[in-house]
Amino acid sequence: MAQKEEKTVVNDIDRSFYDFRFEEKEDEIFKVDEGLTEEIVLEISKEKGDPDWMRDFRLECLKTYNELSFPQWGPSIDGLDMNNIITYIRPKEKKMAAKWDELPEDIKNTFVNLGIPKAERESLAGVGAQYDSELVYHNVKDETAKLGVVYTDIESALHGPYEGMIRDHFMHLVPPTDHKFAALHGAVWSGGSFVYVPKGIHLEIPLQSYFRLNAPGAGQFEHTLIIVDEGAYCHFIEGCSAPKYNVANLHAGCVELFIEKGATLRYSTIENWSKNMYNLNTKRAKVEEDGKIEWVSGSFGSHVSYLYPMSVLSGRGAKSEFTGVTFAGAGQDLDTGTKVLHNAPDTSSYINTRSISKSGGISTFRSSVVVTEKAKGSKSSVACESLMIDDDSRSDTIPAMDIRTSDCDIGHEARIGRISDDTVFYLMSRGLNEEDARALIVSGFADNVGKELPLEYAVEMNNLIRLEMKGTSG
Amino acid sequence: MSEELLVVKGLFASVDDKEILHGIDLTVKSNETHVIMGPNGAGKSTLGSVLMGDPRYKIDKGTVKLSGEDITGLTPDKIAKKGMFLSFQNPIEVPGITLSNFIRSSIEARTGEHIRVWDFKKRLESLMKVLDMDPSYAERDLNVGFSGGEKKKAEILQLLALSPKIAILDETDSGLDVDAVKTVSDGIREYKDNTDGALIIITHSTKILEALTVDRTHVLVDGRITKEGDGSLVDDINENGFENYLR
Numbered sequence: 001m002a003q004k005e006e007k008t009v010v011n012d013i014d015r016s017f018y019d020f021r022f023e024e025k026e027d028e029i030f031k032v033d034e035g036l037t038e039e040i041v042l043e044i045s046k047e048k049g050d051p052d053w054m055r056d057f058r059l060e061c062l063k064t065y066n067e068l069s070f071p072q073w074g075p076s077i078d079g080l081d082m083n084n085i086i087t088y089i090r091p092k093e094k095k096m097a098a099k100w101d102e103l104p105e106d107i108k109n110t111f112v113n114l115g116i117p118k119a120e121r122e123s124l125a126g127v128g129a130q131y132d133s134e135l136v137y138h139n140v141k142d143e144t145a146k147l148g149v150v151y152t153d154i155e156s157a158l159h160g161p162y163e164g165m166i167r168d169h170f171m172h173l174v175p176p177t178d179h180k181f182a183a184l185h186g187a188v189w190s191g192g193s194f195v196y197v198p199k200g201i202h203l204e205i206p207l208q209s210y211f212r213l214n215a216p217g218a219g220q221f222e223h224t225l226i227i228v229d230e231g232a233y234c235h236f237i238e239g240c241s242a243p244k245y246n247v248a249n250l251h252a253g254c255v256e257l258f259i260e261k262g263a264t265l266r267y268s269t270i271e272n273w274s275k276n277m278y279n280l281n282t283k284r285a286k287v288e289e290d291g292k293i294e295w296v297s298g299s300f301g302s303h304v305s306y307l308y309p310m311s312v313l314s315g316r317g318a319k320s321e322f323t324g325v326t327f328a329g330a331g332q333d334l335d336t337g338t339k340v341l342h343n344a345p346d347t348s349s350y351i352n353t354r355s356i357s358k359s360g361g362i363s364t365f366r367s368s369v370v371v372t373e374k375a376k377g378s379k380s381s382v383a384c385e386s387l388m389i390d391d392d393s394r395s396d397t398i399p400a401m402d403i404r405t406s407d408c409d410i411g412h413e414a415r416i417g418r419i420s421d422d423t424v425f426y427l428m429s430r431g432l433n434e435e436d437a438r439a440l441i442v443s444g445f446a447d448n449v450g451k452e453l454p455l456e457y458a459v460e461m462n463n464l465i466r467l468e469m470k471g472t473s474g
Numbered sequence: 475m476s477e478e479l480l481v482v483k484g485l486f487a488s489v490d491d492k493e494i495l496h497g498i499d500l501t502v503k504s505n506e507t508h509v510i511m512g513p514n515g516a517g518k519s520t521l522g523s524v525l526m527g528d529p530r531y532k533i534d535k536g537t538v539k540l541s542g543e544d545i546t547g548l549t550p551d552k553i554a555k556k557g558m559f560l561s562f563q564n565p566i567e568v569p570g571i572t573l574s575n576f577i578r579s580s581i582e583a584r585t586g587e588h589i590r591v592w593d594f595k596k597r598l599e600s601l602m603k604v605l606d607m608d609p610s611y612a613e614r615d616l617n618v619g620f621s622g623g624e625k626k627k628a629e630i631l632q633l634l635a636l637s638p639k640i641a642i643l644d645e646t647d648s649g650l651d652v653d654a655v656k657t658v659s660d661g662i663r664e665y666k667d668n669t670d671g672a673l674i675i676i677t678h679s680t681k682i683l684e685a686l687t688v689d690r691t692h693v694l695v696d697g698r699i700t701k702e703g704d705g706s707l708v709d710d711i712n713e714n715g716f717e718n719y720l721r
Contacts, residue, residue, distance in 0.1 A: 423568060425523075425530070426562060426565070428527075428551045429526050429527075429553075430576070430580035430583070431551050431555055432579065432580065432583050436579075441568065444571060444615075446570075447569055450570075
């Protein structure tokens, strides 16, 4: 049947668009020494003016960090030497801006290049922008603030009326003992956002945070804490990028989402870290009765990723939807997926992912669905499809299920494939060249995620795919 | 006098080192309608795919010329741009692009010119009417979830929208009910009436040919053309089968 005379080889592409960087002078930045010691943790805590409980929590986390071992089961993180990572780095002039013009020129230009101020004007209710370790820009539209919606950097929130709320939630869902990088996060976290949507408020326009890690050899450890109160709705978008360096960078953020009774949160991510990044991020949502979490996750960047957003369905009728796409190119080992814990009756989860690998990239889908005895009448459906663009690439699927009640409805479907020669021929026979035909097939393959994204992000995702597929004439 | 549009000379083609076409000669002039008949596995579909430049087949010998230009070994997109069209026996489902956007991209790729969305929409709507297609299909993903009949109609819709110089219809009538065959052949007549394009119809049955004037019939057996004649050959095969042309 199908005959290919030569092995398909797909060239890698130039993604230098994200690599621009405005050089800062050494004396304009403040940073701690490389590595991780009690002194460094105390220095960060002092620098941030932590309340005492937070300082003590950090030290506790450091202890846990030293006790836990590195994960032994996923992609190799041998290239990551914690002694070389700068855990805290920020521009010396520490001031949160509420207007882009108030930012230092180089930082402002970075975000202008990434199109953030424009997106804010056109389609967002509020924006936070983090540059290395600190949020440098924050602004919420008046209409949004009037609804009682709180969207601020987490440090300010710690020093205001929401301190108690933060203390009651901070790393309660992702305890530092969860894994080594959760402990690391607890010790050196900095930046991130706090969002509170009051009861019954429907925030139709999304909020967005953009994370930019600009310094070589640095780590970013932002914490995102979102509480959507009863019956409320919110859409939160995060975007991330970094220029490429030859040294390892580390991202160990933590996202904790609390979705109260009857509330819905949509959490969208387009992750496009540079390919020297170790992305060891932890995201978790706790969903109460009739609440719903909708994860939309696009993973395009990073050298190594461990990313499994988890939904804890703890109230009757709670729902989780996870839609994800992962694209692993040359030198990338992306281990992504999701976890769901059904811990109440009549809960449901729906998982739908696509992964694409090319030029020797490795993409692994890993999922875990646990249905406890309490979760009678629950439903879960897992569908994952993988596409390998060439013969050098690899794709694995590791779905795990632990079902403790017979009164539930569980479905699983996995498919691994290649771009079919039939389809390429069909599209080319109408006049499309091979590169366009292949890009179209891959975009179509990832379309389930594209459809879930706000338009401008769908366009960005398609551009990324197009960029990645350049020069892939097989 | 119509010009020689497609000239195939001594064409040998193989897949996985297995020769399937053993020296095909075929000349089609503009405005002509040719029919290729033959038993299953004779290489009819292979011939269509090879002419369209399917890279899975290797041309071992021979030449293919379109409007006097040598197109042997060109990629399918280049052959398409020179005016050839293949209606697939099994049209492929492609999620992520709508039928309408696909046809528009195809026209733009072939002509290198941008077409105005509004003009295109109007034209597509009127063509869909000819084929008795529900206009909502234009906004559905290409062939995804289409019935067998709708897929074939979508192929003919592309034929009409792209108006190629020559179209190869590979078993366009197979698997269709009587009404659908009638609609599809109306579409094919529309193409014949409005262009001076030529047709090569690969078929098992004669239903689709009823509304068309056949200029030339070729019988393909085991990768060779074993008999050629005018339109009456179709009736002969219809009555007596391929028995007389096997060798």
